[in-house]
Amino acid sequence: xxxLTQSPSSLSASVGDRVTIxxxxxxxIRSTLAWYQQKPGKTPQLLIYDASTLESGVPSRFSGSGxxxxxTLTISSLQPEDFATxxxxxxxxxxxxxxxxxxxVDIK
Amino acid sequence: xxxxxESGPGLVKTSETxxxxxxxxxxxxxSSTYYWGWIRQPPGKGLEWIGNIxxxxxxxxxxxxxxxxxxxxxxxxxxxSLKLSSVTAADTAVYYCARAAVRYFDFxxxxxLVAVSS
Numbered sequence: 001x002x003x004l005t006q007s008p009s010s011l012s013a014s015v016g017d018r019v020t021i022x023x024x025x026x027x028x029i030r031s032t033l034a035w036y037q038q039k040p041g042k043t044p045q046l047l048i049y050d051a052s053t054l055e056s057g058v059p060s061r062f063s064g065s066g067x068x069x070x071x072t073l074t075i076s077s078l079q080p081e082d083f084a085t086x087x088x089x090x091x092x093x094x095x096x097x098x099x100x101x102x103x104x105v106d107i108k
Numbered sequence: 109x110x111x112x113x114e115s116g117p118g119l120v121k122t123s124e125t126x127x128x129x130x131x132x133x134x135x136x137x138x139s140s141t142y143y144w145g146w147i148r149q150p151p152g153k154g155l156e157w158i159g160n161i162x163x164x165x166x167x168x169x170x171x172x173x174x175x176x177x178x179x180x181x182x183x184x185x186x187x188x189s190l191k192l193s194s195v196t197a198a199d200t201a202v203y204y205c206a207r208a209a210v211r212y213f214d215f216x217x218x219x220x221l222v223a224v225s226s
Contacts, residue, residue: 001171032211034211034212034213036155036213038155043204043216043217043218043219044147044155044204044213044216045216046212046213046214049211049212050211055214087154087155089155089157089212089213091210091211091212094210094211095143095160095168096157096168096170096171097145097157097160097208098157099147099154099155099156099157100154101154102154102155
């Protein structure tokens with residue numbers, strides 16, 4: 001089964017910072033990766049799919065890149081509403097899915 | 109606007125079967141474009157995919173839970189359901205239902221907290 005790891009597991013950052021989160025797959029998964037944002041007590045929200053396609057309505061400060069085994073989610077200028085936990089999810093082994101363990105972004 | 113709503117008991121006894129239903133409104137569960145899935149999240153932990161079901165009844169389960177899961181669909185009611193048998197405290201979680209746009213989950217329910225206790 002394909003495993004996903006995320007790094008870091010948590011980070012502290014300031015408003016305006018550029019933030020990069022990495023997701024690594026245990027085997028090549030082409031570009032079959034999505035990113036979600038989950039705020040405390042809230043439902044996960046889809047941010048990016050197919051590794052780099054921004055979901056409708058998601059601010060352009062979010063971007064995704066990568067293919068194969070290494071992927072990144074970048075927030076170009078962190079905003080107060082971006083403090084949350086971010087999860088990657090692969091669908092290369094569709095119809096089976098896997099989520100990464102999450103990266104918590106909090107205020108420095 | 110599509111909405112999904114989980115319903116079911118909030119407390120289940122150890123070794124019994126957890127049962128949840130997801131009601132879809134604002135759209136049809138019989139769309140050939142989508143799958144319908146369940147994801148859970150233990151308190152303070154990450155997301156775990158449980159399984160997906162197609163409107164035809166085809167099912168796809170997380171291998172780690174497969175022996176205990178049953179998914180079903182009722183297209184006449186725009187509902188799909190989860191049964192998880194032989195539950196333990198480790199199954200305590202918020203259970204989400206969601207729409208799978210084939211490769212990712214684009215609409216989620218609000219989640220239902222299910223606690224397992226003896």
